[in-house]
Amino acid sequence: YVVDAADRxxxxxxxxxxxxxxxxxxxxxxxxxxxxxxxDKPEALSMQGLTDA
Incomplete structure (x- = not known):
């Protein structure tokens, strides 16, 4: 499953x-x-941020 870490x-x-x-x-x-x-984008969530979301 792919999540766009920069698309909050x-x-x-x-x-x-x-x-x-x-x-x-x-x-x-x-x-x-x-x-x-x-x-790699500056606005992307970190790995921990994605996990917490």
């Missing part, structure tokens, strides 16, 4: 989409990798 306006939408995916029984037990994209 859509972070809530991204979080909700991720929660929807995780609640699907068909995806239960499947490993998930979450990537923070655009982390």
């Amino acid at each position: 306006d859509n972070l809530t939408t991204s979080r909700n989409e991720l929660h929807d995916l995780l609640s699907k029984p068909s995806l239960s037990g499947i490993p998930l990798l979450v990537l923070g994209n655009k982390i």
Whole structure:
């Protein structure tokens, strides 16, 4: 799952989409990798910021 770390306006939408995916029984037990994209931009959230969001 890729999260745009610099797009704070859509972070809530991204979080909700991720929660929807995780609640699907068909995806239960499947490993998930979450990537923070655009982390190099000055306005991007840090890894901890993404985790807390």
